[in-house]
Amino acid sequence: MKIFYAIQATGNGHISRAIQLYPYLQKFGEVDFFMSGNNASLDVNLPIKFKSEGCSLHYSKCGGLNYWDIAKNIKPKQIYKDANSLPLKSYDVVINDFDSITSLACKLQKVHSIQFGHQASFISPLTPRPEKKNLMGEMILKHYAPSPKNIGLHFDKYDDFIYPPIIKDEIANADPKNKGHITVYLPSFQQDCLERAFNRLPNLSFHWFLNGIQTKHTIKNITYYPVNQEYFNKSLINCEGIITGGGFETPAEALYLRKKILSIPIRKHYEQECNAAALKKMGVPIVYDVADDFDLIIENWLQSPTKYPIIQANNIPETLQFLFDTYYD
Structure with missing residues (x-):
């Protein structure tokens, strides 16, 4: 065939x-x-x-x-x-x-x-x-x-x-841990849109996956990563939570691993708005506009209890x- x-x-x-x-x-x-x-x-x-x-x-x-x-x-x-x-x-x-x-x-x-x-x-x-x-x-x-x-x-x-x-084999077969960092994957955001908010949370460690990053490096409390499947899988498996868009695959993998999720759907992207509606029904917090108080939103998100439904692979x-x-x- x-x-x-x-x-x-x-x-x-x-x-x-x-x-x-x-x-x-x-x-x-x-x-x-x-x-x-x-x-x-x-x-x-x-x-x-x-x-x-x-x-x-x-x-x-x-x-x-x-x-x-x-x-x-x-x-x-x-x-x-x-x-x-x-x-x-x-x-x-x-x-x-x-x-x-x-x-x-x-x-x-x-x-x-x-x-x-x-x-x-x-x-x-x-x-x-x-x-x-x-x-x-x-x-x-x-x-x-x-x-x-x-x-x-x-x-x-x-x-x-x-x-x-x-669900990728690497995720489905993983033994998830909480090593305390926050994984960030937001391809529609440029670096200077969020960097100051992350820096205002010096007690938190961020793994930020960004287009245009060539090599992994750390500045202050942010480790910048190239968009790489192996790096990302490891970060997600071991994170405390993930900040990501309103896509499908990444939230699905995070839900499967029982990770905390903060979703920021891409503005004017209707499919992501639909996904956000589904995630919201499941108890995932949604942020529609990132403003100057984003660091406070992150703190409140991490401190709030999490109870998401179990999803199957x-x-x-x-x-x-x-x-x-x-x-x-």
Whole structure:
């Protein structure tokens, strides 16, 4: 069996999931990956056979999306050309993790596909949303990368086609400890947006994972790390808590490890607002705007009791078997 797997690289979570799934997918057949977008900063140890600039995210300085930069970097003619050039008819199965080019290619070439990933869960109206829905955000979630069939991943089984998150082996097999540091992963924030708040808490140690950092180094109470899977896994497994965005994979791993979480969803990012709504229902504190009192918010968060629901790791062989059975059903 030949398998085409499309990864949307607007963040590291899609790539991390694909890396974990790859050895399991190989048991079903030969796998070729297509990577679309250029926001990811992880090393991609996968057989990437096709690439496209696709649609990438651009951020404002301190925690928001820059829609103007996103729009001006989209190249419709190139996207259409890339979609036409993908040889999808030579594959037995097309798996799409929320990539619009693959979805367009399937439509143009009349090829069947299945959407598999977190965004697929939003096809269900039962998946948590913020109190105020965003019409454009809903349209993007449902129509950006449509497939005739969907298998979603989320924190809880909100609908019958939604399964638990894919947890990396390094996290699933870990023996978590509390070594007292706070792990920080907020790719939409630049360094000077948060540094002073962290420095105002000299009794706390922060492990801050930042794009642009080349080597691990410590200044005052902050250890700066490059975005590196091995470093990050170790930091998360041994942290007291994590400050992160409103993504899916990192909060899922933190919940699995029973770590304290402080979530700051990216402003104007509707999917992250939806994830924040789900996390809030689970008892995770959410910060929508970082202001001058952020150090006090961190202190209050660490001092507050934590009682999150236990989440399960995905049974990957079982879920993939269901995926392939569903594909041919």
